[in-house]
Amino acid sequence: MSSGPLVLGIETSCDETAVGIVCGRTLLANVISSSVEEHARFGGVVPEIASRAHLEAMPSVIEQALFESNVTLKDIDAIGVTAGPGLIGALLVGTSAAQGLALALNKPVYGVNHLSAHLAVDALDESTSLKPAIGLLVSGGHSSIIQITDMARGVEVLGQTIDDAAGEAFDKIARLLELDFPGGPSIDRLAREGDARAIEFPRGLQDSDYNFSFSGLKTAVSRYLHQTPHSIRADIAASFQEAVVDVLLTKALRACIERGIDSLIIAGGVAANSRLRTEAAERCEIAGIELRIPPSALCTDNGAMVAAITSLALSAGVAPTHLGFATLSTAPLDHPVWA
Numbered sequence: 143m144s145s146g147p148l149v150l151g152i153e154t155s156c157d158e159t160a161v162g163i164v165c166g167r168t169l170l171a172n173v174i175s176s177s178v179e180e181h182a183r184f185g186g187v188v189p190e191i192a193s194r195a196h197l198e199a200m201p202s203v204i205e206q207a208l209f210e211s212n213v214t215l216k217d218i219d220a221i222g223v224t225a226g227p228g229l230i231g232a233l234l235v236g237t238s239a240a241q242g243l244a245l246a247l248n249k250p251v252y253g254v255n256h257l258s259a260h261l262a263v264d265a266l267d268e269s270t271s272l273k274p275a276i277g278l279l280v281s282g283g284h285s286s287i288i289q290i291t292d293m294a295r296g297v298e299v300l301g302q303t304i305d306d307a308a309g310e311a312f313d314k315i316a317r318l319l320e321l322d323f324p325g326g327p328s329i330d331r332l333a334r335e336g337d338a339r340a341i342e343f344p345r346g347l348q349d350s351d352y353n354f355s356f357s358g359l360k361t362a363v364s365r366y367l368h369q370t371p372h373s374i375r376a377d378i379a380a381s382f383q384e385a386v387v388d389v390l391l392t393k394a395l396r397a398c399i400e401r402g403i404d405s406l407i408i409a410g411g412v413a414a415n416s417r418l419r420t421e422a423a424e425r426c427e428i429a430g431i432e433l434r435i436p437p438s439a440l441c442t443d444n445g446a447m448v449a450a451i452t453s454l455a456l457s458a459g460v461a462p463t464h465l466g467f468a469t470l471s472t473a474p475l476d477h478p479v480w481a
């Protein structure tokens with residue numbers, strides 16, 4: 143086995159009950175049980191259903207991760223757990239499990255920031271060295287451009303959305319197009335059959351700073367649908383997706399150039415989007431920027447990312463979190479680990 147601390151990470155901020163185990167920067171297991179199908183008929187995640195599903199799934203997900211890693215609980219050096227942002231009831235299941243384990247095993251526990259964890263999953267690509275990068279974090283609740291110097295101690299947020307998050311925009315447009323929940327993967331699939339140049343949707347705040355706005359785009363798509371009810375759904379999906387991808391990458395690459403940083407990390411659920419991945423690869427190649435984008439399965443919520451940020455914090459000498467720590471529905475990125 144490779145060197146470094148053996149860390150078990152628990153993620154329960156939304157509808158995935160997930161446990162990952164890493165040794166240093168090596169991924170050993172990444173087990174996910176999702177309650178997404180139980181929420182589908184409501185068109186969004188129902189917090190109470192998510193919390194109950196976490197309670198039911200937690201023991202077997204932990205057992206499976208240990209089994210796949212070929213380790214026992216006694217071998218674990220530290221436990222990491224998402225403490226926020228997220229749904230409070232859902233977070234509490236994870237933080238209670240983590241603190242219970244820490245007490246029983248007499249090991250340190252790290253309450254970590256879900257957003258920092260999304261970025262830190264990049265560290266599990268052992269072929270790359272950990273160096274300064276610009277981060278484009280695009281999830282269901284967040285869209286931010288970040289300057290990363292030390293992931294384990296805090297990062298500088300350069301800009302973020304002033305209204306909807308990128309994933310939220312995907313989910314809302316999918317609902318307008320009567321596609322399945324969650325909307326991002328549905329739009330991604332439908333867009334492959336459409337023409338991305340069919341409709342010129344607006345690119346919000348394109349010329350200003352590093353902030354994003356997706357509400358104008360949402361309104362434009364909604365208006366287009368009402369005015370042309372028989373238009374081709376796949377063209378709308380592809381053109382909408384193109385507008386989001388264009389604005390995200392324009393700003394992320396501008397940040398790399400203006401800040402003199404030649405590495406871009408794209409993370410969060412929307413980083414699983416196939417068009418974003420292809421276009422990012424092309425634009426980064428042209429600009430001479432190294433693109434670091436995790437495999438799709440590590441972009442959406444998972445436990446490996448929680449184990450990754452915990453492992454980085456442990457290796458950087460960051461102190462563990464005090465037992466009895468709070469869960470937070472919102473949490474800034476400059477605090478990767480709870481005190």
Ligand code: KG4
Pocket residue numbers: 156280281282283284308309310312313324325326327330410411412413414415416441442443
């Ligand atoms: O990071 P994540 O799994 O959960 C949060 O922390 O929010 O992100 C979930 C978001 C959802 O809005 C979902 O629709 C979006 O990521 N998403 C995608 C794709 N896969 C997931 N958006 C676009 N294309 C995808 N392939």
Ligand code: ZN
Pocket residue numbers: 256260281282410411442443
């Ligand atoms: Zn997430």
